[in-house]
Amino acid sequence: MGQDSIVIVGGGLAAATTVNELREQGHTGTISLIGQEQELPYERPPLSKGYLQGNDKLEDFTVNPASWYQEHNVQLHLGVRAEKIDRENQQVSLSDGSTVDYDQLVLATGARPNLGGKQPFEGHDLPGVHLLRTVEQARALRETLSEDTQLAVIGSGWIGMEVAASARSRGARVTVYSPDEVPLAKVFGDRFGHHLLELHQRNGVDVRTSTRVDSIQETDGHLEVVSSAGTSRADVVLLAIGAVPNIELAHEAGLKTERGVIVDASLRSSDPKILAIGDIAEAFNTSLRRQLRVEHWDNAIRQGKLAAATLLGQDQNYDWAPYFFTDQFDLGMEYVGYSAPEDISVVRGDTETGEFIVFWLSEGKVTAAMNVNIWDVNDTLRGVLGKSIDQERLTDQSVDLAEL
Numbered sequence: 001m002g003q004d005s006i007v008i009v010g011g012g013l014a015a016a017t018t019v020n021e022l023r024e025q026g027h028t029g030t031i032s033l034i035g036q037e038q039e040l041p042y043e044r045p046p047l048s049k050g051y052l053q054g055n056d057k058l059e060d061f062t063v064n065p066a067s068w069y070q071e072h073n074v075q076l077h078l079g080v081r082a083e084k085i086d087r088e089n090q091q092v093s094l095s096d097g098s099t100v101d102y103d104q105l106v107l108a109t110g111a112r113p114n115l116g117g118k119q120p121f122e123g124h125d126l127p128g129v130h131l132l133r134t135v136e137q138a139r140a141l142r143e144t145l146s147e148d149t150q151l152a153v154i155g156s157g158w159i160g161m162e163v164a165a166s167a168r169s170r171g172a173r174v175t176v177y178s179p180d181e182v183p184l185a186k187v188f189g190d191r192f193g194h195h196l197l198e199l200h201q202r203n204g205v206d207v208r209t210s211t212r213v214d215s216i217q218e219t220d221g222h223l224e225v226v227s228s229a230g231t232s233r234a235d236v237v238l239l240a241i242g243a244v245p246n247i248e249l250a251h252e253a254g255l256k257t258e259r260g261v262i263v264d265a266s267l268r269s270s271d272p273k274i275l276a277i278g279d280i281a282e283a284f285n286t287s288l289r290r291q292l293r294v295e296h297w298d299n300a301i302r303q304g305k306l307a308a309a310t311l312l313g314q315d316q317n318y319d320w321a322p323y324f325f326t327d328q329f330d331l332g333m334e335y336v337g338y339s340a341p342e343d344i345s346v347v348r349g350d351t352e353t354g355e356f357i358v359f360w361l362s363e364g365k366v367t368a369a370m371n372v373n374i375w376d377v378n379d380t381l382r383g384v385l386g387k388s389i390d391q392e393r394l395t396d397q398s399v400d401l402a403e404l
């Protein structure tokens with residue numbers, strides 16, 4: 001196995017982490033990385049935060065410099081798309097007409113912005129309407145943001161809300177269109193949803209809740225957002241209505257796919273020579289005892305490492321709780337666990353102060369926890385997951401977190 005020729009399709013964080021880990025663990029066989037973007041693999045969270053604000057540079061969040069790949073003898077095929085997998089001959093066809101042979105193949109093709117399903121959102125392709133997934137798209141959006149800009153953000157998920165905050169920091173006037181009564185409340189509960197909503201309102205974002213956008217129109221050289229609340233003018237629009245996993249390559253190769261590529265706890269697909277990781281993987285989580293697909297930075301890193309372990313014949317499993325983070329204005333938070341909308345939530349601390357912890361519980365057991373503007377506690381919170389702890393103890397600040 002140490003000599004296997006390994007091909008990794010996808011030039012994102014999950015792919016780059018697998019490469020790093022393989023070489024770190026002494027894999028000596030050929031490694032080829034195929035990525036359709038021109039850039040070296042980079043992390044995406046800064047695209048809606050520091051990079052959009054103009055504070056971070058691409059090299060700050062590029063996983064490895066070009067020299068690293070050379071020194072570690074990794075064959076990079078950038079700006080090239082993997083178009084077909086021939087499973088019988090263990091070969092991948094690329095958009096430049098070449099082919100690459102593999103002993104083992106890792107798919108890490110990530111996700112793309114949702115354009116609205118089978119019937120794309122009317123006006124998504126107009127000039128001035130932006131999507132956000134790549135550094136190129138972030139650069140194009142950043143160039144439009146100034147004090148003279150009226151930005152309309154369609155969608156109030158994490159990316160929409162983060163972009164709203166970053167655009168305000170560049171002085172733009174921002175309207176967010178949210179189909180929900182309270183953004184993100186379906187997942188995080190009303191209390192945290194309101195907290196976030198008020199944070200945005202305090203910072204001058206016009207959040208139009210319970211508002212459905214029907215289309216984007218171009219009239220007399222400017223854009224108009226047509227919604228259930230009427231028609232409003234915008235200079236720039238960001239369509240941020242979720243992401244779609246890039247599973248077509250796997251599906252067309254006959255691998256089992258549902259909402260993602262179905263993989264087992266060691267990340268092997270229905271073809272044991274092919275693994276899938278990161279945003280596309282619908283993997284069996286041994287702690288939660290269910291298939292799970294998550295679109296988080298931490299997952300791309302952890303699954304990248306696990307894939308390397310599997311490729312090298314080690315017996316490891318996908319057994320950790322999901323984790324993610326966000327930064328908006330002066331709010332930073334980390335969430336760990338997996339809660340269902342019907343779980344009850346309790347708050348430790350005072351939301352008014354902006355520093356608090358939320359726990360979610362189901363049948364008395366902690367399913368998830370979120371620290372807001374309180375740092376270096378997330379590992380402790382991870383340790384609380386799955387435990388039966390009295391709600392009063394959870395919320396009693398005189399009880400040390402570590403004691404829980």
Ligand SMILES: Cc1cc2nc3c(=O)[nH]c(=O)nc-3n(C[C@H](O)[C@H](O)[C@H](O)COP(=O)(O)OP(=O)(O)OC[C@H]3O[C@@H](n4cnc5c(N)ncnc54)[C@H](O)[C@@H]3O)c2cc1C
Pocket residue numbers: 009010011012013014015034035036037043044045046047048080081082083108109110111132133134159246249277278279280294295296297298300323324325326327
């Ligand atoms: C703007 C933004 C902000 C985010 N912020 C956060 C955050 O704050 N916290 C958090 O936890 N997560 C965040 N995320 C999510 C996180 O970035 C993703 O979960 C992570 O990037 C997934 O990594 P990946 O390697 O699976 O996929 P990706 O990073 O999407 O990389 C996949 C790569 O594969 C390429 N590719 C696709 N198909 C092919 C093909 N056929 N051939 C060759 N290459 C192909 C793609 O072009 C892409 O370069 C954010 C995402 C975005 C877009």
